[in-house]
Amino acid sequence: MSALLDVRGLSISFGGVAALDSVDFAAEAGKITALIGPNGAGKTTLINCVSGFAQPDQGQAGFGGCALLGLPAHRIMGLGLARTFQHLRMFNRMNVLENVMVGLHGRMRRGFLAAMLRFPVLRREERALAEKAMAVLAEVGLARAAGKPAGALPYGDQKRLALARALVSDPKMILLDEPVAGLNPAETRVMADLILKVRDRGVGLVLVEHDMSLVMRVSDTVVALCSGRTIASGTPAEVQRHPEVVAAYLGGGEEFGLCA
Amino acid sequence: MSPSIQAKRFMAGLFPLAGVVALLPLVVTNPYYLGVLNLTALHVLAVTGLNLLIGFAGQISLGHAAFFGLGAYVSGILSAGYGLPPLLSLPIAVGFVCLVALVIGVPVLRLSGNYLVMATLGFNIIVTVLLVQMEDVTGGSSGYFGIPPLSLGGLALDTDLKFYWLAWGLALLGLVPARNLAHSHVGRGLRALHDSPQAALACGVPVASYKIRIFVLSAGYAAVAGALYAHYFGIVTPKTFDIFKSVELVTMCLVGGMGSLWGGLFGAAFLTPLPQLLHVFQEYQDLIFGGVLLLLLMFLPQGLVGRLEESLVRRGFGGIRPPLEETRGSE
Ligand SMILES: Nc1ncnc2c1ncn2[C@@H]1O[C@H](COP(=O)(O)OP(=O)(O)O)[C@@H](O)[C@H]1O
Ligand SMILES: [Mg+2]
Numbered sequence: 001m002s003a004l005l006d007v008r009g010l011s012i013s014f015g016g017v018a019a020l021d022s023v024d025f026a027a028e029a030g031k032i033t034a035l036i037g038p039n040g041a042g043k044t045t046l047i048n049c050v051s052g053f054a055q056p057d058q059g060q061a062g063f064g065g066c067a068l069l070g071l072p073a074h075r076i077m078g079l080g081l082a083r084t085f086q087h088l089r090m091f092n093r094m095n096v097l098e099n100v101m102v103g104l105h106g107r108m109r110r111g112f113l114a115a116m117l118r119f120p121v122l123r124r125e126e127r128a129l130a131e132k133a134m135a136v137l138a139e140v141g142l143a144r145a146a147g148k149p150a151g152a153l154p155y156g157d158q159k160r161l162a163l164a165r166a167l168v169s170d171p172k173m174i175l176l177d178e179p180v181a182g183l184n185p186a187e188t189r190v191m192a193d194l195i196l197k198v199r200d201r202g203v204g205l206v207l208v209e210h211d212m213s214l215v216m217r218v219s220d221t222v223v224a225l226c227s228g229r230t231i232a233s234g235t236p237a238e239v240q241r242h243p244e245v246v247a248a249y250l251g252g253g254e255e256f257g258l259c260a
Numbered sequence: 261m262s263p264s265i266q267a268k269r270f271m272a273g274l275f276p277l278a279g280v281v282a283l284l285p286l287v288v289t290n291p292y293y294l295g296v297l298n299l300t301a302l303h304v305l306a307v308t309g310l311n312l313l314i315g316f317a318g319q320i321s322l323g324h325a326a327f328f329g330l331g332a333y334v335s336g337i338l339s340a341g342y343g344l345p346p347l348l349s350l351p352i353a354v355g356f357v358c359l360v361a362l363v364i365g366v367p368v369l370r371l372s373g374n375y376l377v378m379a380t381l382g383f384n385i386i387v388t389v390l391l392v393q394m395e396d397v398t399g400g401s402s403g404y405f406g407i408p409p410l411s412l413g414g415l416a417l418d419t420d421l422k423f424y425w426l427a428w429g430l431a432l433l434g435l436v437p438a439r440n441l442a443h444s445h446v447g448r449g450l451r452a453l454h455d456s457p458q459a460a461l462a463c464g465v466p467v468a469s470y471k472i473r474i475f476v477l478s479a480g481y482a483a484v485a486g487a488l489y490a491h492y493f494g495i496v497t498p499k500t501f502d503i504f505k506s507v508e509l510v511t512m513c514l515v516g517g518m519g520s521l522w523g524g525l526f527g528a529a530f531l532t533p534l535p536q537l538l539h540v541f542q543e544y545q546d547l548i549f550g551g552v553l554l555l556l557l558m559f560l561p562q563g564l565v566g567r568l569e570e571s572l573v574r575r576g577f578g579g580i581r582p583p584l585e586e587t588r589g590s591e
Contacts, residue, residue, distance in 0.1 A: 053458065072468075073461035082462070089459035091452045093519075101445070102452045106464025108445045112473050115444035116437035122444060129445070165463065 002062075004029040004173055004204050005081070010049055010059035019045040020056065021228040027221075029172060029204045032195065034215040034236075036208075037225035038248065043208045044086055046225070047175045051083045052076040064172065078106045080172035084162045084179060086208075092151030096142060096161060099150045100133035103165040136168045140194060156187040163194060173204035180211050192218055216240065224248075270439050273522065274432065281428045285421055294420035296536045298492060301427035302485040303528035307512045308431075308438050308521060309481020314510065315519035316447060317474045318454030319369070322506045323380030326387040327479040329501025330357050331486030333391065333398060336407040336496050346410045346491050354483040361479030362472065369471040376475075384503045391498035403497035410491045423492050430488070431525075434481060438521055450474060451519070482509075504546040511553040 003026035010023045020042045027033035035043050048054035050061050052073030061068040063081050077083075082103075091099050107129075110122060137143045140160040145153060150161060159179060166174050179195065180188045192214055199205055199218075209215050215222060215236065222239040224232040232242035239245055288294055306328055313319050335353035338344045344352070368379040392401045399405065409418040410426065417423045441447050453460040453467045461467050490496050512531050516523025535545045 051462065053461070072466070073458075074464045074466045077462060077464040085459065085462070089456040089462075091455040091459065093451060093455050094448070098448055102448055102460065102463045102465065104464075105445060105449050105452075105460075110445075112441065112446055112477065115446040116441045118440040118444075126445065165459075169464070 003027055004064055005050065005206070006060075006062045007046070007050060008060045010046065010056050010061065012045060012049060012054060012056040012058075018228050020049070022059070023225070023228065023230055025223060025230070027173065027204055027206050030199065030202045031220040032199050032205045032207055032218050034207045034209060034219035034222045035225060036210070036212070036215055036222060036239075040227075041225040042228040043225055044177055045228075047083060047177055047206070047208065050076075051081065051175060074106065077169070077171075080170075081175070082166040082169060082171035082173070083175040084166050084177055086177040086181070088155075088158050088162055090150040090158055090161065092149065094150060095147050096150050096153065097130065097133055097137065097146040099161060100137055100164050100168050101129050103168040104129050104132060106169060133164075133168055136164045139197075140164045140167075141190070156183050159183060159187070159191065160194070163191075163198075167198060167203075171203065173206065174198070175206045175208075177208045178210065179207070180209060180214060188214065270443075274435065277525075278432055281432065285424060291420045294424055296533050298420060298423055298427045299489075299536070300529055300532040301424070301431040302489050302492075303509070303512060303532045304431040304525050305427075305434050305485040305488075306482045306509055307516070307524040307528045308434050309478035310509055310513050311516070311519070311521055311524040312438055312441065312450070312481075313474050313478035314513050315521075315524070316442060316454065317450040317471060319471060319475065320374065320377050320510065321380040321475070321478070322377055322503060322510060323364075323382075323384040323387075324478070324482045324509050325501045325503065325505030326380075326384040327357050327361060327482035328486035328489070328505065328509075329387060329391065329496070329498070330360060331483030332490035332496045332501065333404065333486075335487035336404055336490035337397065339491070340404070340407045346408060346487075347412070350410070350484070350487040350491070353487045354480055357483035357486075358476050358480045361476045365472045365475040369475060370468050381503060381506075384501075384506050388498050388502045391501070398498070401498055403495050405495050407490045407494045407496070409494070410488070417491075427488060427492070430484070434484075435521055435525070438481075442519075442521065446470070504549065507546070507553055508549045511549045511556070514553065514556045 005025075005027040007023065007025040010020050010025070011018065012020045023042070023046060025035070025046065035046065037043055045054060049056045050068060052068070052071055052075070056069060059069070063076070063079055066079055068076055068081075091102060094102070108125065110119060114122060134143065134146060137146055140163060142157060142161060142164065145157060150158065153161060163176070163179065176195070180191050183191060188211065195205060195207070196218055207215065207219065219236050222233065222236050223230060224239055224242070224245050226244070226248060231244040232239045234242075284297065285294070288297060306324060310321065310324050313321055331353045334356050335346065335349040338349035338352060339346045364379060364383055368375050391398045409416050409423070411417060415422075417426055449460065449465040449470055452463065452465055453470060457467050486501070508531070512527035513524050514527070515531060516525065516527030535542045
């Protein structure tokens, strides 16, 4: 059986420089697949290609049997593949609840005309949307901030809001781009628990992270990327022992250094 | 706050306004002032549409005077030149303008960045040049004359007062679908793509298509206003619909406040009479509007009324702007 997210031979270059060079990558439903590698390795680019934000030069990507490449980003989201961003990209002019409600946009079937004429069915849908969004906010511990402008939340809360926005549509898989970057240890623990809780619900997660202790603790599979190529993949323990990965850890620090 | 309460609040704001509109003709009987009020109503209509585009979706157009003008010319020429009843020429003109907006919008709005400002500005200039050059059809720089007034079921709207009821009726009516849209999931999607197009896409908002739709819709509002203008004044000239008119409309929009439909209304109501009433103002109109717009963009992007309204909403008064701090889940 093939994985839920299945990427083969993905290549993309920017201005002649290869950001991804024939990368294979797979992530399964209900599992956490970590994607590690130094800055500039191509992790975000891989997420961008898979979620419709960048068009690769070569390769294939399938999600539950559906070909992803060439689909516009909003359609990919509709297939049940959600994502977050390394940089928050909150809707700062909206309150927290509205931010999460936008996450449900793909569910809405009615367009401009129905909205302008205020079809009664929209009122019911809107109420259901708000309820669902509130439930997810409660789950990530932001229920009390629902009415606040999103931009006014502390950074750590915004990170959880970003997760809530991706989570609210009940996706089959979420691509998390550095969900704990910039968080303190306490906030990191909360986020880790949330991530595990989401996984236990059967949602697949792709976890791009520099925090190696988090990666080793929660991941089922780890894929190491370096200069746009996969250098190792396997269980956390296997990848941690891999010579190329070890070499990349100059001095055995928490984060990746340069790679060969 | 539930949507139905929001709707009630909107109505709570609309009814007093409708009351003022209904009573004003008792006080204002001078036809010149009535004319100014009528022009104000047309500006309200155009600014309402423009506000959806600029204030909600964050896409700035400096070409809406061209849509306004095309609406005016097409409806005017079809009725005066080809004998179509204005009640038929008006919707045809609006449809035509929407089509033109679609043709411009599809290539331009797919690009990211503010290409729209440049493209719409260029479009407006081209339209002005064409209106001047195509003398056989448009009457050239001296304008197109003899446009018949609208008539509804045999009742010709040929006086200032009769037109007043239609213009203000439509101006207020035009606020309702705009407000409905602003408060719906579509309005939320538009505001989302304003803040972050990428995040909006990732949330499933069809960003490109929303931008095109709202552009076409706002052009449609301008076209209705333009066609009404033609049938009211009976004459249209290219100068009336040049880029300075576009600047004027955008300024009305921004004085009122980004993303506030009430604000747009007040912006139009405040800025339309100024050049008509103050002659000093009239001479330097373009300069003043340009300057005001520049200052607003630099120092008060929220707009004057936007500020005021925000504090009103906080104190529990109704607004058309989707509430920032008010929305609560219906627990
Ligand atoms: N849109 C882009 N334009 C030009 N270069 C890019 C673009 N996106 C990524 N890159 C380049 O691709 C490489 C990989 O970047 P990225 O995927 O962001 O790395 P990571 O997320 O692993 O830190 C980097 O060298 C980066 O400069
Ligand atoms: Mg990155």
